[in-house]
Amino acid sequence: MKIYHNPRCSKSRQALAILEENGVNAEIIEYLKDIPTAEELSELIKKLNISPEELVRKSEKDFKENFKGQTLTDKQWVEAMIEFPKLIERPIVVKNNKAVLGRPPENVLSLL
Numbered sequence: 001m002k003i004y005h006n007p008r009c010s011k012s013r014q015a016l017a018i019l020e021e022n023g024v025n026a027e028i029i030e031y032l033k034d035i036p037t038a039e040e041l042s043e044l045i046k047k048l049n050i051s052p053e054e055l056v057r058k059s060e061k062d063f064k065e066n067f068k069g070q071t072l073t074d075k076q077w078v079e080a081m082i083e084f085p086k087l088i089e090r091p092i093v094v095k096n097n098k099a100v101l102g103r104p105p106e107n108v109l110s111l112l
Contacts, residue, residue: 015102047099052077
């Protein structure tokens, strides 16, 4: 399993703790340091079964300053999340061909 993690995010820390409490030694990807490629991000979105825009954190300063009120294509949303990785909703937990958003953190239990 993998977790796209932001250690400064309480929900991300809680999701990681749930995995660890259940004996999962997940690969931790700090996506703000190791930014996913467009291909990787598109694959995550496919596994989550959502649109790219649904993965965007609209409360972030980067969103409000650069994208609020705009209509972007799926490809443009992916590019925006790569340029401004804080826009990526977190945490994302992946197991094989499935992924879930850890909001609420208990969502990760569906992959165990």
